[in-house]
Amino acid sequence: MTDSAEGEGLSTGKKLTQLIIGSPSWVHRRVDTLELGAEGESRRKVSLDVTVPKNLAIAGSHGRMIVPLALIQKAMLRGFDAEDNSSKPMSVLGARENSVLALEFLMQLAPEWLMSSDYLQKQCGDHMESLVRADSVTAREAATESFLDWVEVARGPASGLTSDDELDLAVFQHFAVELAGNFLLLAEVDAALAGKRIVLKYSHDTELDLPSKPARSRTVGFRNPVPDFGFAASQHVEVRVPPGLAVKYVGFTDVDPNGTPVNAQADEVQDPALRRRKRRERAVGHVALSPQTRFDSGVFHVEVVPSRQGIYAFTIWAVTLVTASVAAALVLKFDVPQRWFHVPVLTPEARIPSPSASILLIGPALMLSWLSRTREHDLSVMLLGPLRRVLILCAIVLMLMAVAAAVPFAPLYWNILWAVVAGLCLMAVVRLIRFVTDAGRDSTDQEAISALTKPVE
Structure with a gap:
């Protein structure tokens, strides 16, 4: 993929497929920062260290190229901002353009045996459109169930698929289901930056999955999913808490497509040894982890306590x-x-x-x-x-x-x-x-946290 001639003649769908499937080869690092503001806002800031291959540059508008940045949960994005390597505003494709390219990506990704006839091809296109355009939980669930049932019928009881065919189908199903609940974030940057190492950034307001019950202890924990964890070769997670609070723990778990934890990393900011040394508390927690495969998802868990000052x-x-x-x-x-x-x-x-x-x-x-x-x-x-x-x-x-x-x-x-x-x-x-003493903490919550963040053998 380093030779520009290799990409000549490729359709937009093929280029997009190679960019997304092979993203760890050109997305070197992603820093995902969750910033909890003093005035009540929760903001997610993402920085991507990338080198877009010249041969896979997708032509955009006005001398720019289209670059996939992430899968983001389908919802109304509030306070969205994007910046290019010069810290200038970066244009992002709208919902309609995103849907068209997402459909082109999925149709390109569909296994050949599933597109062997015009009838199957039309059925596949209908299912992909239902998945991509699903805009509610009910619609997403219905579209996903219908798609998976259709795949089982299409392959038949004795399909005779090879191991490579099964792998292609698994990859296709993975991204089809992911794009039912998430949308593909696509941005346009200067085409002259293809082949150069640059940093792209975007940020938006987000909602935290905080406990519904009032805190009865000095520790509150919450989790945030990272659906496209395998998108970058290296993932860094930072959490910044408001004044008066301190980060006690940040843990990140790599989850394979089957939902099984395969790797974990933690940053225990306030363990007893550090407290004995009277180390200063930190308002920022940081953890880094590399995905096992391209198709892994991730979950990071944060525990926050009041600062010992104030x-x-x-x-x-x-x-x-x-x-x-x-x-x-x-x-x-x-x-x-x-x-x-x-x-x-x-x-x-x-x-x-x-x-x-x-x-x-x-x-x-x-x-x-x-x-x-x-x-x-x-x-x-x-x-x-x-x-x-x-x-x-x-x-x-x-x-x-x-x-x-x-x-x-x-x-x-x-x-x-x-x-x-x-x-x-x-x-x-x-x-x-x-x-x-944390005596009021829910024991079931502690057990769930331990199970999620414990080191994986």
């Missing part, structure tokens, strides 16, 4: 100090030193000064200042929400202590108020302990 550390100190204040107040209230050790702490005429209520109210104001008043990423809300609820409990405790200090209640109501104070303080301590 609200996490503040909440621990707040709960500690509030608990100590409540404990000291209860000790003095019940005159424990005098009753147990016969050591008086307060004089009989001691009274709580009225300014103490104002002093105690400074605490709630400070704690409530840590509650977010701006738009945040859903992941930040999920992870920092439990800490904020603990701070709200601490603020309520201090407010009730201020009320107890300022209002001369009767003994019965005084005791009830302090019972409420002690109960809320205990609730804050228990919630914080469960959060810090």
Whole structure:
């Protein structure tokens, strides 16, 4: 494929087929970055290090060539941008042009025995069009099922296919099913760049598959599929989290066409050994893996925790100090030193000064200042929400202590108020302990993560 003469006379479908099937030979590296913004956006940024073969350059418009970039899940792309090697906007083919070229690619990829008659050829074209143009889950499922049933009928019970025929059919079925749920992203770049090593980039907003239940622990995990993992010779995945959060784990699993994990790589950012060295936390996790075959897909799993700085550390100190204040107040209230050790702490005429209520109210104001008043990423809300609820409990405790200090209640109501104070303080301590120790984490989720990301023998 290095000789330009080898590509002369090839149709667009044949060139596109060789580019897509043999993509690892010219797509040297792909860096897939998932960037979680501080204002709530989730953005996928992809960088491709490529050398488009001269002999396979597909003529586009205005002296440009068409280059396949990826398979992307069928959905409305929001905030899509594409840049060429000069960081200038790169034009991307529209849905209609994409569909035409995807159909041409699939028809070129169809095995010869499946196109042996005009009747079979027409049936194949109809099925390919249904797959490529399917725009809903129901339509995709129906088109896929119909296509696979048709292939079984066409091959017959005793087809006598050779091993090469079976391989061609498997490749054809793989891409036909993939293009039912994904569309082929095609861009146009300067034709003079053919044969030169360049970097192409594209980015778009994306949705995260976050847990539906609120976080009850300090670790939240999510997974993202990479359907065309085998497209590049080397795959790099980066995850950038919003301020206040840190990456705990990034794992990537190579899955073969049968759905079996065949290889895995992980970046354990915060293992115990690193914590003992007090290594700084990272807001970026990175992992790299090369696919076993061209037809593999991939899944990367990310675990995120609150940063040990900021609200996490503040909440621990707040709960500690509030608990100590409540404990000291209860000790003095019940005159424990005098009753147990016969050591008086307060004089009989001691009274709580009225300014103490104002002093105690400074605490709630400070704690409530840590509650977010701006738009945040859903992941930040999920992870920092439990800490904020603990701070709200601490603020309520201090407010009730201020009320107890300022209002001369009767003994019965005084005791009830302090019972409420002690109960809320205990609730804050228990919630914080469960959060810090990950005691509230779903065990089934941990088992699923372990099964997905464990090294493959």
